[in-house]
Amino acid sequence: MLRSLFSGQAAPLNAAAPKKPATLLVLQGDAYDWVSLLRGATLRDGRPVRVVQTGWEDVDVHADTYSCTGSVQVQVEVYRFAKTASPPEGFGLEASGRTRVTLQPDFVLVRNEVATPAFDGRSRLNGLLFADLPAVNSLQSILLSCERPAVQGQLLKLQRQLGAEVFPVVPQHFCSSSRSLMYGYTFPAVVKIGSAHAGAGKMKITDHHQMSDFRSVLQMMPDEHCLVEPFIESQADLRIQKIGSNYRAFRRVSLSGDWKTNTGTSIMDEIECSQRWKTWADAASEMFGGLDILTVDAIVEEGSGKEFILEVNGTSYSK
Template identity: 35%
Template sequence: MSGGRRLLVIASDQDDYISLFRDVTIDGQKIEVEQAEWTHIQLSSYPHAGVVLSLAASTPVGSYKRNQSRIFRPDFVLIRMISHGLPTQDHRNLVYGLQHYNVPCINSLQSVISNFERPNMYGALRSIQQRLGKETFPLIEQYYYSGFQQMAMTPKYPIVVKVGHVHSGYGKTLLRSHQEFIDLASIIALHPDYCTTEPFINSAYDVRIQKIGDHYRAYRRTGSGWKGGVNALEDTPVTETYKMWADECSKLFGGMDILAIDVVHCSETNKDYIIELNECSIGLGKNHEIEDNNIIRDLVVKRMTEAFANKTIEPKQESSTTNAYKSLEVELINLENVKLEIEQSLKKANQKVAFLQGTNSELKKRNNAFFRRGFGFGFTFGVGFSTALLVSYLAYRWKKQ
């Protein structure tokens, strides 16, 4: 195990950040890297021991095998995975655990938590617009309703309604009349969600402005559906306006090192409208994925170096209670690994038993068939032999008479 700083990367198993950070050093020491998806993490936070993670066994990442559970105590975290999306993607409690001990993170945990809900993000964008003006920062107009009872006034139709916090096209619908809006309100009445409405913009294309550290990139995206599903993705020049928008957004929520702004270009007015802000879990364009991941790696090293400047890596003073908790957690991990080995052994044993039972059953069938054939032959032979003896005896008696 490395004596250097410990980095946790929360990312999909399809990505290989362990190889990306291999041989990376900080203050002359190699950093120790672990990667896991949210669903594979359990977390505790202690006053002296810090954040202690229990990482479940999972599929390999690159050449790194993860077939057993592990204990890991991160000094720094890189989040590259949605922490609050669909109901099966609600990992807020894990983020709160990182925040509990104030673990340094990219993006800042304040940023990640603030982006859990759509109104937080929109309110922050609106603060930029209020300072710079509508022409300089053209944020789309948006209405907010805390529940179905408030769903009355709307922008001019057609409108887009977004229900709850989710992104990626979920919970979003296009309405062309007030009657459709009333019908939707009757459905939202069955759920505790808030919703927002905004005017539908007939777009020629949309633009994603990406900023990672000090590096900018812009993509023009076209799609066949009104939601703007990407059919074509191409690089587009990063204008000074795009840079300014990205720089302003990067100052929000205590700092956003990784972000993307979604902009719609209206085909009717030839104007751009800022739709939303996305944080550190953004996807990367395939044509630049390797380069962008290298930029992310260098950014993490920079932030880790800043976070631990003039700080030596010393053993943490831990109370007997904390040590007891740690010992229990390590013991639990060991027991889980033993359990996994036993389950694998039992599985193999069951397979062997099933094979032997099948073999035994086949042998019984063969033996029964052999016995039936042998018994039939023996019975026939016995009857024939007995009959022959009886006939011989009767013939003998007849001759003597």
């Protein structure tokens, strides 16, 4: 994926002096070995690329502008490397790869979500933003993508521009707290607390009595917002992936009967990406100033076959 940024060729043997490596910080603690995937890669100017792979919870960031030039000096402390990754080269590490290192990244690739139910890494992300580091996707878009209402607002903007027939976003109701949860639309409905994802923080509500009970639960979380949308009986889920100018489409069908098809047993097949779905991905790629990597998630309604766009995910979810 990042090979387009590199020449893929080693520096010429007759080079006058070895060039300082460019450091790529990959924030992905749960899969892949980016150190091996990009071993031997160089930038177009011949600089070798040194890859360090870790997770959000295993880093700290500090930066300052006290240099005489006023430029930002950033330091990233890495306490542990990703379990799936090879130890980074050029640090003199032992084979275990468990030694703490300090680095100054030149570029960042984010492949894990910043905020999860178990950990919130936005303080680390804000440090990288303070240092104005280049990244895929941009750090600004990653910060905005942490907030589901910001993403949905962009989707609704695209729906107004393109029309609901071309860009069909699922209807939603936003409330900033339990006090503003005055939902009187169709049931069953699905409530999503905060920036819920991957099945967490979501609940199916069958009627207004259950909604009243849920409202009392939301009252215990005064700092959380909530989104409510109609429950759509699913025939299948769709995931449209766009990386640069490349597209892929996947169809997922639940086998367990769980309404959350991303948490129960399911089967996923890669299918041909239609022009309609490419239009969705192209439109979504303009969000937040531009997304180089994204997925559009949609649901196909049982019976009618209608498709509804549920959300767009950036680089950290587009696996």
